[in-house]
Amino acid sequence: MDNELMKNDTPNIPHEDESAGIAETAAEEAQEILDFTEAPAVEAQEILDFTEAPAEEIQEILDFTEAPEGELTEADAATAEPAEETAVNSDGENHFSEEISSFEDSTEEASEAPKDKYRLDILKKLILLVLSAVVFIGVSVSVVYYITTGSKGEFHADCTDTIMWAEASVESGHLYDKDFSYACFLPISTNTIMIPLIKIFGFGMKAHTYGMLGFFILLALFMVLMLREITDSLPAGLTGTALFLSVTLSSQKMREIFWGHTIYYSLGILFLVIGAFLYARLLRSNSKKQLPDDKRSEGTVIHKVFVFICICGFMLLTGMDGITGFTLFVIPFAGAVFAEQFINHDNKLLSGRTFMSAFCAVMFMIMAVTGNLINTKLLGGLRASYQDANSEFSAMDSWLEHFQKLPFAWIKLLGVKDLPDVMFTEKKGIPNLIYILAAVMTAVLPIIATCCYKKYGNDLKGRLMRIWVWMHWAVTAVVLMGYICGILAMADWRTVPMIGTSLILSISFILWAVSEKESISRFAVVLAVPIIAAGLLNCKETLKVKKDCYKTNVQYQLLDFLREQEVTKGYATFWNANSITLLSDGDIRVSDVIVNTTGVTHRRYQSSDKWYVTDPTQKEYFLLLSSYEFDEFSVSDSYIQHPPFRIAETCINGITYKLLVYDHNIV
Numbered sequence: 001m002d003n004e005l006m007k008n009d010t011p012n013i014p015h016e017d018e019s020a021g022i023a024e025t026a027a028e029e030a031q032e033i034l035d036f037t038e039a040p041a042v043e044a045q046e047i048l049d050f051t052e053a054p055a056e057e058i059q060e061i062l063d064f065t066e067a068p069e070g071e072l073t074e075a076d077a078a079t080a081e082p083a084e085e086t087a088v089n090s091d092g093e094n095h096f097s098e099e100i101s102s103f104e105d106s107t108e109e110a111s112e113a114p115k116d117k118y119r120l121d122i123l124k125k126l127i128l129l130v131l132s133a134v135v136f137i138g139v140s141v142s143v144v145y146y147i148t149t150g151s152k153g154e155f156h157a158d159c160t161d162t163i164m165w166a167e168a169s170v171e172s173g174h175l176y177d178k179d180f181s182y183a184c185f186l187p188i189s190t191n192t193i194m195i196p197l198i199k200i201f202g203f204g205m206k207a208h209t210y211g212m213l214g215f216f217i218l219l220a221l222f223m224v225l226m227l228r229e230i231t232d233s234l235p236a237g238l239t240g241t242a243l244f245l246s247v248t249l250s251s252q253k254m255r256e257i258f259w260g261h262t263i264y265y266s267l268g269i270l271f272l273v274i275g276a277f278l279y280a281r282l283l284r285s286n287s288k289k290q291l292p293d294d295k296r297s298e299g300t301v302i303h304k305v306f307v308f309i310c311i312c313g314f315m316l317l318t319g320m321d322g323i324t325g326f327t328l329f330v331i332p333f334a335g336a337v338f339a340e341q342f343i344n345h346d347n348k349l350l351s352g353r354t355f356m357s358a359f360c361a362v363m364f365m366i367m368a369v370t371g372n373l374i375n376t377k378l379l380g381g382l383r384a385s386y387q388d389a390n391s392e393f394s395a396m397d398s399w400l401e402h403f404q405k406l407p408f409a410w411i412k413l414l415g416v417k418d419l420p421d422v423m424f425t426e427k428k429g430i431p432n433l434i435y436i437l438a439a440v441m442t443a444v445l446p447i448i449a450t451c452c453y454k455k456y457g458n459d460l461k462g463r464l465m466r467i468w469v470w471m472h473w474a475v476t477a478v479v480l481m482g483y484i485c486g487i488l489a490m491a492d493w494r495t496v497p498m499i500g501t502s503l504i505l506s507i508s509f510i511l512w513a514v515s516e517k518e519s520i521s522r523f524a525v526v527l528a529v530p531i532i533a534a535g536l537l538n539c540k541e542t543l544k545v546k547k548d549c550y551k552t553n554v555q556y557q558l559l560d561f562l563r564e565q566e567v568t569k570g571y572a573t574f575w576n577a578n579s580i581t582l583l584s585d586g587d588i589r590v591s592d593v594i595v596n597t598t599g600v601t602h603r604r605y606q607s608s609d610k611w612y613v614t615d616p617t618q619k620e621y622f623l624l625l626s627s628y629e630f631d632e633f634s635v636s637d638s639y640i641q642h643p644p645f646r647i648a649e650t651c652i653n654g655i656t657y658k659l660l661v662y663d664h665n666i667v
Contacts, residue, residue, distance in 0.1 A: 125235075132235035132242075139242040140220065142539040146249060147212050147259050150542055152556070153549030154252055159260040160578040163208045164606055166194035170203075171608070175378055181604040183263075184324065184387035187375060188317045190215045190262035204585030215262055215270070220245065222273045223504075229280035230464050230508050231515040240507040243528075246535030247442075247503055249542050250415035250435070253493045264321065265493065268328030269500040271318050272471055275333045276464065278314060282307045282360075283460050308360075315364045319371025323391060327478045328497050330368040334361045336470035344466075346458060385605065390494075394487050402489035406480075409492035413499060414439040415534060431537055437530035442499065445506035445527055446472055452509070452520065461512060468508050472501040506531070554652050555579045558624065561650045562588055565659055569615070570622030571600065571667060573629060578606060593667060595629050599638030602667050614665040621665050627656040642666065 151159070161183055168177035175187055194211035201207045220241055228237035248258040258266045285304040315334075318325050341347060341357035348354070394402070415435035422429050450469050456462035479488070479498040488494040510528050513521035550556045559580050569589045571577070577592040591611040592603045600623065602612050623644070625633060633639050644660035651657075 128235045132238040136224075136238040136242040139246045139535070139539055140216075142249065142542045143216055143245050143259065144213065146255060146542050146545070147216060148209055149547055150545040150549060151212075151255070151260055153545060153553055154256065154260070155550070155553060155555055155579065155583070157575045157577065157579045159256065160208075160582050161263065161606055162189065162191045162261040163194050163198070163203070163211065163582060164578060165189075166191040166198055166207075166211070167203050168608060169195055170198050171610075176380070176382060177608060178380070178382070179609040181607055181609075182382065182384045183606055184322075184384045185375065185379065185382070186262075186264065186267065186321050186324075187378075188320055188325075189267055202585065203582075205583060206585075208582065212259055212262070215266075216259065219258075219266075219270050219273065222270070222277050226273050226277040226280065227508065227511060229277060229284070230461050231511045232461070233511075233515060236511045236515060240511050243507055243532060243535055244503055246538050247414070247438075247531065249538035250534065251413050254413050254415075254496065254499075257493055257496050264324035264328055265496040266500070267321070268324070268475070268497050269504070271325070271329040272333060272475075272501065273504070274314065275311070275318075275329065276467060276471070278307065278311045279333075279337060279467070280460065280464055282311065283463060311360075312363060312367045315367040316371040316374075319368030320375040322372060322375060322387070324387065326368065326372070328475060330365065332471045332474035332478070334364040334368070335474055336467045337361045337364065339470050340463060340466045344458070390482065390486065390488060392487055393485055394489070398489075399484050402484045405489055405492075406483060406495070409483075409489075409495050410443065410499065411436060411439040412492055413495065414442060415538065434530055434533050434537060438534035441527050441530050442502050442506060445509060445524070446502050448520075448524070448527075449505050449509035452513075452518075455518065456512075461516070465508060465512050468501075468505050472505045475501045554655075555583055557650075557652045558657065559583050559588070561648075561652075561657070561659070562590075562622075562624070565622075565648055565661070567620060567622045567659070567661065569618050569620075570624065572624040573626075574603070574605070576624055576626075590624065591667075593623075595623075595625060595633050597632050597636050599636045600633070600666055612665075612667050618665075619663065621662045623660040623662070623666060625658050625660065627658070630658045638666070 165180075165182065165186070168180040168182075169175055169191070171177060172179070176182075176185075190211050193214040194207055197207040197210050201210070223241040223244060224234075224237040226237075227240040228234055231237065231240075248254055257263075282304065285300060285307055315330065318329055338357050338361035341354050344353075416439060417428075417432055417435075419428055419432055422432075424430070424433055446469075449465070450473070453466060453469060456465045476498045479495055482488040483495060506528070510521075510524045512518075513524045555576070558576060562580065563584075568587065570591075571593040572580070572590050573595055574592045577590045580588060580590045589611065592605060592607045594601045594603045602609075623633075642662070642664075644662050646661040648659040648661070649656055650659075
């Protein structure tokens with residue numbers, strides 16, 4: 001039985017031939033099962049390989065610049081046939097094709113979204129640029145209208161100094177005329193522009209007007225460029241410059257200082273703006289990363305050296321403007337360049353940045369001193385009485401009085417008028433309230449900008465903001481010293497440099513805060529609203545001035561009177577002398593004299609000694625006097641012993657003027 005069980009449990013073992021056949025059959029079956037690299041691979045390739053035909057479909061979907069929608073190219077048709085065959089093979093393959101189509105649709109939507117956003121950003125920037133350009137052009141038109149037309153109604157003797165210096169250079173053939181008595185020495189100023197203009201158009205109002213337009217172009221251009229460096233935005237630069245220009249039209253004295261003639265009050269502002277822009281370009285060139293194998297490295301170094309040389313040359317020229325150039329530009333600018341890095345706690349005291357800023361400041365000072373020495377050599381001993389007097393101390397007991405006058409000088413220059421008995425809500429009262437708020441904000445915003453000093457980063461924008469903070473307070477310190485402790489308080493307009501830097505710092509701070517999206521930006525914009533409103537009022541009032549406003553100007557009326565009397569050479573006191581000479585384009589030469597009870601004497605101020613020399617060809621000389629001046633002169637021995645052979649008179653604005661005509665030179 002055991003044998004039977006063993007027999008039943010023993011497996012059937014095939015013979016060798018039978019085993020070989022079974023093995024061969026199994027190998028063939030295994031090959032059919034495992035070999036999925038041929039026919040199945042072709043099918044799998046049709047399903048899985050979507051990098052060819054489907055990729056071409058995606059390309060045609062994304063590339064919407066070729067075939068129009070709804071039309072098939074040959075490549076599309078060729079691609080579509082396999083896709084249709086694949087789609088009908090099986091339900092799974094059809095589902096996969098739907099996923100591919102969905103992927104293509106999402107890809108198309110994803111590609112369209114950035115394009116729409118890009119177009120929207122471009123449109124916003126374009127609108128902002130157009131609006132800012134319109135504002136800038138509108139304000140510029142107001143300023144140009146004042147220079148060419150409105151200024152004639154406010155023209156007086158002080159407006160002649162710039163072109164008188166230019167004429168002295170033209171007549172003498174040298175930078176300085178040894179026979180001319182200068183109020184101050186400003187060889188690098190608007191008179192530099194007027195020298196070639198006089199040679200082209202002759203001495204007269206045309207050369208004067210074009211010269212002042214040249215100053216306007218320089219100030220506006222470099223202001224836009226400088227503000228653009230702070231904000232990296234041209235619209236911001238245009239808007240900020242427009243606001244600054246509009247405020248310069250606030251009062252008659254502000255208009256005169258900026259656009260009637262050019263002396264160091266407005267010249268210092270121009271120099272600071274140009275200096276800040278040039279230094280910004282130097283900082284920008286320093287911030288460019290230089291790689292050892294970068295082919296542009298050599299060009300960057302050359303550009304950096306070129307900008308540095310330009311700044312040094314600029315400092316040399318500005319140093320030639322003497323003490324006023326030093327106090328209102330050189331010292332504030334060079335000091336700000338050094339202090340901005342020296343006070344920065346992010347830099348070590350003995351660091352490369354601190355050394356470079358100190359090196360730049362020292363070099364700038366050296367160049368300015370060199371320019372001053374060159375100018376001293378050119379002067380050859382000439383003195384400027386007006387300029388020297390502004391550097392003197394006043395009596396100590398007058399300092400408190402000067403300090404008390406400062407707020408009133410500030411607000412009057414910014415347009416506030418004395419309107420007793422006028423209600424706040426009246427037509428005249430509301431603009432005055434706006435001007436008061438604007439004047440206050442102009443004083444407050446620089447303080448806020450200074451309080452935000454630590455918020456300014458170490459990038460180009462932040463460094464420029466810190467430099468302007470230092471320059472503003474340096475100029476303010478210089479002006480306050482001269483105003484309180486000196487004799488600058490005798491005239492309100494001598495605070496103009498301080499007002500100018502205050503405006504620039506305020507505008508720069510507002511634009512910086514908005515461009516950097518600082519939390520204080522909205523608050524700063526709100527504070528700027530009164531200044532903006534005042535600027536709009538200024539432009540409106542300027543454009544309302546009539547084209548024939550000059551007809552009410554005393555100087556033009558006196559010119560008409562002299563032309564009626566057919567006189568060509570004579571004398572008058574300062575306020576009626578050089579102005580008539582300029583308005584007549586030099587056809588009537590009126591020289592400045594001192595008239596009192598002792599007679600008539602030559603006054604050496606803004607005049608040339610050659611003007612008083614007797615001309616043998618001149619048959620008549622005249623003396624133009626107001627009624628008050630005539631009353632004094634009529635009791636002098638000169639009048640009694642040498643009476644005029646003809647007297648004429650006219651009445652202008654309630655004042656009587658007498659014209660005394662002589663047959664000889666009376667000076």
